[in-house]
Amino acid sequence: xxxxxxxxxxxxxxxxxxxxxxxxxxxxxxxxxxxxxxxxxxxxxxxxxxxxxxxxxxxxxxxxxxxxxxxxxxxxxxxxxxxxxxxxxxxxxxxxxxxxxxxxxxxxxxxxxxxxxxxxxxxxxxxxxxxxxxxxxxxxxxxxxxxxxxxxxxxxxxxxxxxxxxxxxxxxxxxxxxxxxxxxxxxxxxxxxxxxxxxxxxxxxxxxxxxxxxxxxxxxxxxxxxxxxxxxxxxxxxxxxxxxxxxxxxxxxxxxxxxxxxxxxxxxxxxxxxxxxxxxxxxxxxxxxxxxxxxxxxxxxxxxxxxxxxxxxxxxxxxxxxxxxxxxxxxxxxxxxxxxxxxxxxxxxxxxxxxxxxxxxxxxxxxxxxxxxxxxxxxxxxxx
Numbered sequence: 001x002x003x004x005x006x007x008x009x010x011x012x013x014x015x016x017x018x019x020x021x022x023x024x025x026x027x028x029x030x031x032x033x034x035x036x037x038x039x040x041x042x043x044x045x046x047x048x049x050x051x052x053x054x055x056x057x058x059x060x061x062x063x064x065x066x067x068x069x070x071x072x073x074x075x076x077x078x079x080x081x082x083x084x085x086x087x088x089x090x091x092x093x094x095x096x097x098x099x100x101x102x103x104x105x106x107x108x109x110x111x112x113x114x115x116x117x118x119x120x121x122x123x124x125x126x127x128x129x130x131x132x133x134x135x136x137x138x139x140x141x142x143x144x145x146x147x148x149x150x151x152x153x154x155x156x157x158x159x160x161x162x163x164x165x166x167x168x169x170x171x172x173x174x175x176x177x178x179x180x181x182x183x184x185x186x187x188x189x190x191x192x193x194x195x196x197x198x199x200x201x202x203x204x205x206x207x208x209x210x211x212x213x214x215x216x217x218x219x220x221x222x223x224x225x226x227x228x229x230x231x232x233x234x235x236x237x238x239x240x241x242x243x244x245x246x247x248x249x250x251x252x253x254x255x256x257x258x259x260x261x262x263x264x265x266x267x268x269x270x271x272x273x274x275x276x277x278x279x280x281x282x283x284x285x286x287x288x289x290x291x292x293x294x295x296x297x298x299x300x301x302x303x304x305x306x307x308x309x310x311x312x313x314x315x316x317x318x319x320x321x322x323x324x325x326x327x328x329x330x331x332x333x334x335x336x337x338x339x340x341x342x343x344x345x346x347x348x349x350x351x352x353x354x355x356x357x358x359x360x361x362x363x364x365x366x367x368x369x370x371x372x373x374x375x376x377x378x379x380x381x382x383x384x
Contacts, residue, residue: 006065013072016045021076028204029350034083042084042114047073049112050088051096056108063240064302067247074251078354081248082205086156087111089244090362091118093237094164094181098224103183107162116161121151121184121210122234128152129367131166131234132176136212138167144216145169147182147190151210153361158193158206160186165212166234169227181223181230190215201353239312241362242319243305246298249322252355253291253329259348260284260333263340274336283332290325297321313375320368323358330355 001009020038028034042048050066052058061069066088073081086092092111095103095118110116127134136149147167154163163184170178184191194209223233261284264275274280301314330352334341341348359365 001059001061001065006068009059010068010072012045013047013069014075016041017072017076021073021080025077025347028077028079032203034080034204038080039083039114042080046112047084048087048114048117050084051093052108052112053096056104057112058108059112062302063243063305064299067243067250067298067302070244070247071251071254074248075255077204077351078248078252078358079202079204081251082155082202083159084114085244085248086120086160087114087116087118090120090237090241091156091160091162091164093240094120094223094233095183097236098181098229098233099183100223100225103221103223107183110161117156117159119154119156119160119163119186120237121154121163121165123152123154125150125152129364132174132179132231134166134168134179136165136167137171138169138180138182138217139171140169140219141216143219145182145219145222147184147212147215147217149212151212153197153207154210155205155207157208157210158196162186163210164223164237166230169222169230176231178228179230179234180227181233182217183221183223184215184217188215188217200356201350202357235312238362239315240305242315242368243298243302245358245362246294246301246318246322249326249355249358250291250294250298252351253287253294253326256326256329256333256348256351257284257287257291260287260336263346264336267338280336283336287329287332290329294318294322294325313372316363316368316371316375319363320365320372323355324365326355327359 020041024038046059049058050061050069054060070081095107107116111118122131124134124136136147138145138147149167163186165182165184166179167182168178169180190213192211194211197207264280264284265273267274297318301311301318304311304314333348334352337346337348340346344350
């Protein structure tokens with residue numbers, strides 16, 4: 001979209017966050033649920049369709065534009081972003097990137113309006129970081145597949161209308177080969193859910209197990225129509241998702257810095273503001289440097305992604321740095337608040353718990369380090 005239109009949209013989102021989402025944070029924490037009225041407002045604003053191309057009714061944001069909007073949303077609790085996150089990101093992007101035209105026409109307009117919510121089924125009880133070891137199997141039966149297995153920690157599973165689901169279509173083939181990505185409607189017989197997970201933080205976001213008991217799905221529901229390409233689709237989706245997660249981290253960086261700075265300027269000890277003490281100033285400065293570094297790196301990687309350049313190493317570096325940086329910022333915010341930072345009423349302890357997950361999902365920090373190093377080695381070998 002043109003710059004003026006985008007600026008107007010971003011301003012509208014910023015106002016929505018300030019006037020609706022931030023005031024609702026405590027109620028969401030207490031109820032462990034996002035009110036349906038807020039979810040509907042997010043639909044009305046088109047937030048579910050950020051990443052859906054305009055030809056299918058979405059807003060069609062570039063990666064840089066999407067990151068800017070997600071950054072605005074996550075000035076409020078990251079829980080609100082989780083409502084749209086799987087539809088905007090990993091749940092839908094396999095169809096956007098690799099789906100057939102028929103698959104796109106069927107699902108993308110529904111994602112754009114929020115009529116359908118997408119979820120992503122990759123992680124299993126014994127397969128997370130090692131996605132190639134997944135055990136959910138899809139056995140060919142004529143023009144259908146029969147899927148059996150269990151997916152774990154699946155965000156928005158009970159809300160979902162459809163899953164982008166990874167399953168092994170060749171059970172005897174080890175590793176990434178033979179994994180296919182299926183479009184699996186959530187109302188398909190044989191799908192059931194575990195009880196909602198009780199998590200350290202992010203109350204109001206929903207994760208559960210998804211249990212697949214001889215679920216029959218048409219072979220035509222394989223994304224792109226070609227079996228065995230699911231792992232490649234998942235990796236492309238996760239590259240993009242890592243930029244998205246960095247934007248989530250950046251929004252929370254801003255919120256935590258704003259809170260810590262305001263508190264430091266109001267709180268007095270020894271007859272003066274704690275903001276005037278140099279050791280507190282050092283913490284504030286380190287927080288700002290972490291945020292600015294994350295911002296610069298995210299803008300660079302998003303621009304390369306939008307230009308179609310290969311950015312797997314850069315996406316891993318960005319996700320790694322951003323998620324670690326927001327963890328450091330949250331820790332310093334609690335320290336600046338002192339005893340108050342440990343108390344629930346001041347919110348920083350809540351955000352401290354909430355952002356901890358960013359270093360784990362969509363690839364742990366250690367997996368990002370591995371990706372970075374392996375890419376470096378391959379590049380060096382290719383240049384030798």
